[in-house]
Amino acid sequence: MEFASRSLGARSGVRVRPASLAARAGGVDALAGRPRRRAVPLAFASRERPTSAAGEGGVVAGVTTSSSTAPVGVPRKRTEADKAAILAEAESVLHAALQGTGPQELAEALSSATRRIRRVPKSKTREFCRGSEAVQGAWEACLNACQDMNVHSLDKLLQSLAYSKTIQCLPSKHDEILERVEDTLIAGDMLMNSAPSVATSLLGSFARLEHSMSMELQEQYCQYLSIKVGQFEVTDVVRALSHLNKLPRFSGLKKYTLALCSAHISKNAEGLTANQISECMVAFAFSSFQPALKDLKIMEEQFTESFFTVNLQQAAESSLKSTYDVRALMRLLKSYAKLRIQLPVFIVDGLSELLGTSEMAHELLKPKEAANLIWYFAKMNQYPGGALLDAACGCLVEFFGSDAHGQAGSNYVHVQHMPRISWGLAKLRHKPPQGMMLQLDAFAARHVKKMTDSEVTQLIYGHALLDEPMCERSLRTFCKFLRARCDHVDSRPEEALSLRNLSVLLWSLTVLRVWDHGMAEELDSFWECLGHQEGQLGYLNVRGKHALHVAATCGLRETGETLQRVPEQFRTGTFDGMEALAREDKPASEIQREISQVLDSLQVEYFDHRGRGAGLGGGEEGKMGGDELLSADFYLAGGAGGEGGVCMEVDGPSHFFLNTLEPTGKTLFRNRVHRSKGWEVVCLPHFEWEQLEDEESKKAYLVDMLGVTPPPAEREE
Incomplete structure (x- = not known):
């Protein structure tokens, strides 16, 4: 299709x-x-189109036309004289209204003048409104008369006031006018007795004026909706909800009222x-x-x-x-x-x-919309499919490769979208196109001064999870920016890098192996900054501390103890809760139970992540692989302390990118931690195991993967 x-x-x-x-x-x-x-029909027959006077010939008002006849009803372009005449007419209407007319007539005259003024370009209208004595006099008269206006006149007054804001010509006393309009609406039952369409129109004007309504008027509107929602046209309910959402500092409707609105909309959808x-x-x-x-x-x-x-x-x-x-x-x-x-x-x-195709995505999605699409699905925790995300990434790649990123406006991606794209793709476990993240880094680095420390940290964290290398120049720019924030700890603590962001940053930089770019000193300086906040480390939960301990230990081993400023508790893992975390019982998956049975039948000595198994002692040392960093699913041969032993990880769906089935950055870092202790790491992907149909094929798979020798009975068969 x-x-x-x-x-x-x-x-x-x-x-x-x-x-x-x-x-x-x-x-x-x-x-x-x-x-x-x-039921919704698949296709509708097209209605015949009426022949236009400018079409292929026809009869209009008894006159035969041809295809060359000029269109009928096309408005003539207004001349300067026409525009001046319209403004003069509007001024005349206001002058007449100022000659002792009542409040309702005054509101009608202001509305009539506004309708005329709207027909003139805003540049001329703005100049006219600022210099017209009649316009300014009308606003002054409305200020004095609005308490005597009925609800329809107040509606017209607010609509005119909203248009004056559109052309940037609000009267000097517009706040006083709005306050008196509110007082008039609250007094008596004026609002409660008004028609739903009028109440909705009033809301729209308040929203366009960006006016923060008083709590009394907000409560009246909430009460009005809860009582009269059934009398609303469904389109008015939609408009009212939209307007309320745009009001500044609106306290919100009650859940009961929202439920009534939702039910009314669904019945008339x-x-x-x-x-x-x-x-x-x-x-x-x-x-x-x-x-x-x-x-x-x-x-x-x-x-x-x-x-x-x-x-x-x-x-x-x-x-x-x-x-x-x-x-x-x-x-x-x-x-x-x-x-x-x-x-x-x-x-x-x-x-x-x-x-799902690059052509359609290019036609329909702006770069900003492509970035938001990734972010929104990540917040929903819903993978929309590789084709859709690839198309969105394609839009962004095209954007990064063009000159459009030097422009501004709603059509273009802003630097605040960069961390959202990075984290969003990581959250969705979608591997981006090759080279895209380097372009993203370069864009963000050019505008890093417009970013917050949380945004920069989120950007780097996304790269770590995606296993995407960062451009060295961009990474140095980001580290310099964040290091400056660390210097504010004593002088301006409110601007300092937060403990949470600092922890995420340290883990991410370790995963990215920044020392390979000659940036071990930068990493060490961030560890030093963490040490200066030792008094606040109690705010980190035990899992956060454990992640830092893993990062510190892995970094120290892989750099040959180059890092000198890692706080002692993260070097040794001596902090409260570490033992409880080590003893935590982790339930085995169905695949892990099957593997245990197969290993038992093969008479292979092993213990699992809970310290259970055949041989190798098990116990507390075996339980954590003798390391108390990360426990593998299975340990085989070579003793419990690594040093030539084999650890096997059973990797479920969360360990792989959904579009490429490659292991995620977090999974690869886990394997690095095991190797740093001396273990040989063997990974068993769930999708390979699930294809094995019987026990014999599972035995053969493990024998081949682990290089173990089957028992004599198995060999004879």
Whole structure:
């Protein structure tokens, strides 16, 4: 199934969706396995298009036209005289209203003048409003009369005030006007007796004005919604939620009110656009409210129908960007990431089919959107598939290779996106294209002064998890930036590198083997900085301390004791909780139990990560491989202290990148730790073991992998 694009050619008018979504058109969702609320047709016949006066010929008002006839109804471009006349007319309306009219007439005149002013370019409007005595007089009159206005007049007043903010011409007393409007709305039951459409319009004006409503007015709006939500048109509910979400310092709706709104939207979801659904979900997410499952499913289905169903005729006449509402998609992803919930399978499959090629991703995704897509799915802890992430990475590679990164604006990636991309790919266990992370480093290093210490640390941490080397020049830039933060410990502690970031940094730099770049001194200086914060080390949990102990021990062994400033407790592992961590019982997986049985049948001497097994003594020393750093799943031959012995790790899915099946940076570092003690490391991938169908094949696999000799009975067979 191809997607709507200009290359699809013919003006067929057929409405199409991705094949994975088209399969859901029957009574049962083919992907999600659940009944559909209603069937969605796969294709609609195109309606006949009325012949235009500028088309291929026809009759308009009794006059025969040809294809060369000029279009009828095309507005003439306004001249300077036209613009001046419009502004003069608006000023005349305001002058007339200032001649002793009532408050309702004054609001109507201001609204009428605003409608006229909007027809003139903002540059001229701005100059006119600042210099017009009639405009300034009207605002002064409204300040004195707004307490006598009804709710409709207040709505018109706020709309005019919001437009004045748009053209950067707010009256000097706009704060006083807003305060009096609030007082008038709160007094009596004016707001409670207003129509839902008017209440929604008022909210929209407050949002556009970025006005922080008083707590009294906020409470009235919350009460109004909880009582009257059933009287709202569903589009007004959507708009109201969107406006409330944009109000500064809004305390939020109660969960009960949000549940009522969610139920009302789901009952009337048919006809809502993807943009409207995503606006609702963002409002819910930033109120930390997750709709009921049945409501959420209906909204997901409506989003799917609106977003993926495309009219090919319209698509052929417009760009793909205008055909698919990508902004709505990004808002939906953002809301799910905020709520820490996962998208339904059918939406993810649809996105993979839509954006899973570099051509479609290039057409539809801006670099900023590609970066956010990675970040949002990482926050959802949901792997959307290699094709979608590869396409997003392709957009970023193209961005890094262009001159666009020197520009600003919403279309472009900013330096704050770099750590999100790095950590996001690591969280999703997706190996990026070769060379992409070096380009990312170079971009971040050029703008490092705009980053926080947490962002720089997160960037380096992502590289360590991805097993992606860093450019030496960029790495030195980052270390210099963070080292300067360490110098603030005594003079400006609030600006110093936090203990958490320092711990993550030390682990990451060790994983990246920075001493291979001649940066052992930089690493040692960060250990020294940690030593200066020894009084705060109690805030680190025992697992954090253990990770630092592992990093310190591995670094000392691999550098030949070059690191001289590692705090003593991390050299020796002498801190509270270490023994409890060593004694912690770790449950064995099904594969580990199977391997134990096979090793027993082969009469191989071993002990496992819990100190159990045939031979080699076991016990406390055996339990940690004689090292108390990291315990392997199995130890075989050569004694419990390493020195020529073999340790075997059974690597489950979390140890591999999902798109390449290569081991992750964390897994490779674990193997380095074992080798630093003298163990020969053997890794058993879960996907290889799961392909072995019987016990004989499993025995043969282990004999070949470990190089052990089977017992005599086995050899005779």
